[in-house]
Amino acid sequence: MKIGFIGFGEVASTISKKLLDNNVNVLSSINGRSDKTKKLAKNSGIDLVNSFEDVALSSDILISTVSPFEALEISKKYGVLTNGIFLDLNNISPKTTLEIFDFFKGINETKSSNFIKGSIIGKISSKNQIIYLSGENSNDLLLLKDYGLNIKVIGSNITDASYIKMIRSIYSKSLTAVTYEAFKISESFNMGDEFFEVLSITEGKDFEIQAKSRIKSLKNSHERKYEEMSEILKFLENIQSSNDFKDNNMIKATQNKFKEIK
Amino acid sequence: MKIGFIGFGEVASTISKKLLDNNVNVLSSINGRSDKTKKLAKNSGIDLVNSFEDVALSSDILISTVSPFEALEISKKYGVLTNGIFLDLNNISPKTTLEIFDFFKGINETKSSNFIKGSIIGKISSKNQIIYLSGENSNDLLLLKDYGLNIKVIGSNITDASYIKMIRSIYSKSLTAVTYEAFKISESFNMGDEFFEVLSITEGKDFEIQAKSRIKSLKNSHERKYEEMSEILKFLENIQSSNDFKDNNMIKATQNKFKEIK
Known part of the structure; x- marks a missing residue:
């Protein structure tokens, strides 16, 4: 299984460490990102590919960890490309979550069912941190528990995790x-x-x-x-x-x- | 040493239990009080005298545990009679505390120095409860520590405990x-x-x-x-x-x- 990250800050770096420890293929791209991100990604030991397009196209699970302001744009640009699950982990409001959902729904039902919203509660680095998930297919991501992530599904309603x-x-x-x-x-x-x-x-x-x-x-x-x-x-x-x-x-x-x- | 209570509700009953366990003479009066108070006082094993005047006159430490509304009146009526320390344990504002203090000051310096304000923090029945004290002679009450009470002096400023x-x-x-x-x-x-x-x-x-x-x-x-x-x-x-x-x-x-x- 391949898990790709769009954006590679502290959250992506912490999660990918756990995934790599559990022998998951992790990939990202540093094309056009900040020097800090480039350094973090290079030191992480993940596979670096040429572009986010490539990340999106090759991932079974594509995770967006950018910033609240970039979240919508990144979803439209790269979330749409993946054939797998698209997981947004940014701290966005229920309103922005719904905007992304509606955008995918406008493409087709599969795209909107495969869009999952995640909210990290607690510091990403702490032991008692939990990633809450919502969305129609969020149970599909429960397998991440086997790879060291603390996952909890709240419901199928896409906005639940944002609430x-x-x-x-x-x-x-x-x-x-x-x-x-x-x-x-x-x-x-x-x-x-x-x-x-x-x-x-x-x-x-x-x-x-x-x-x-x-x-x-x-x-x-x-x-x-x-x-x-x-x-x-x-x-x-x-x-x-x-x-x-x-x-x-x-x-x-x-x-x-x-x-x-x- | 004799410790007297004006009013005998839950606070007085809990404190007097500790005092009695440490062989302190405890007294109060049930004259004119509610049936509930009468029952509580009778079951406590303390000495019951005829009137609050008698309690005030015989006590080395006189403690007021009535209610915020009665506190000022009780101070004027009975606090003034005692030759020992007068300790108010009611939940009164800094303003009321100062009113009581000024009343004693109007009588003489000894009366105002012997007036001590106490605030109970935490449930009176709980283990980690502390009675904070303020007033010029509040150190005189540190001896209550030897009788099982959790006492802390904040300062000589009479209003500190109310704050x-x-x-x-x-x-x-x-x-x-x-x-x-x-x-x-x-x-x-x-x-x-x-x-x-x-x-x-x-x-x-x-x-x-x-x-x-x-x-x-x-x-x-x-x-x-x-x-x-x-x-x-x-x-x-x-x-x-x-x-x-x-x-x-x-x-x-x-x-x-x-x-x-x-």
Whole structure:
């Protein structure tokens, strides 16, 4: 079996290591990619072919690990070429997932059934990471379990894996905003240290490490996080009835919180 | 040494059990209290005297465990009578704590130095519960450690223990609102179960139990929690400069969230 990657960053490199250890043929191309990607791919020990067209045409499973912004374009350009399964592992919204699905459906039913959405929950490098899959033929990818990947199928509905990722993002980013605000208030009372101490009593001994990491994460990423929350809100408000709008209080406050950070 | 309680609910009953086990004389009065309190006090094995006046006059340490609403009145009425330490263990705001302190200060310096504010963090019945103390003479109560109580002195500033409790309340209630909102959104996608499953991967295996308990806790207490958030906001806005108002985003959203729950 041959598994091909379009894009070869940290995710592809980590997954391909496991696949190579299990004697799977892995291929990619470094044509036109960044120096960093080129180096990562060359050091990985995978087969490098001339172009992504070649990768797509020779793969039984083609995996897209590029970026949210490139995901749609890559699907249209290379996902369409493969005769096997096309798996998108990018962090894209349910809306973009559906756009890709509709594009394949416009070609034929086989293309859309063979399109599978995957969402990586947890750090790709960590032990307790899980790749959630959705799409009509997602059970076909359960064989990846035999090659060292932690796979779970949620359902046949193509958008399910994107929803999972979005739900996690909503919770996790709102919790970051809560932690940040409560800590800043504590600091204003000269009780920054006590904040971590007191909450560790009830929230567990990992609280301090996790909370500090959440607070620190905002330093350089609050603008990107603000944009992510805005995208999520826009998406939710489009699918919710007007009566439900008031239910997004915490997400809206999180969005505003990220905007105010200097 | 004699330790007296004004009010005898769950907190006083749990603490007095530990004190009695360590051969401390414990006393209270059930005059005019509820049937529930009378039963609890009678079964506890403590000394019951005729009135709270008698409790106050005979105690080396007088502990107030009534309710936030009664705390100020009890302090004025009985706290003032004792010649020993007066410890308030009620969940009162920094503002009420200061009111009590100022009242004692108006009498004399000894009264205000002997007033100590205590905040119980964690369930009173749990093992990892800590009683935080603040006030000029709070070190005098460190001897309670020898009688089985988990005591920590934060500082000599009388309001510190109230701030600690408030900070914890801000974090904990905002997290409840975040959990509730993210869960409701998940449910609207028919992904209620997946919400707990997916977040347990990154938030730890206790996540599901804790999250369900937070969500359930809102069912009957969202109105009380709304009022608590309103009190906290009012207090914060009074002490913060007008430029800081925007910093209470998450608390405001939490307040609104609790109001909307039906």
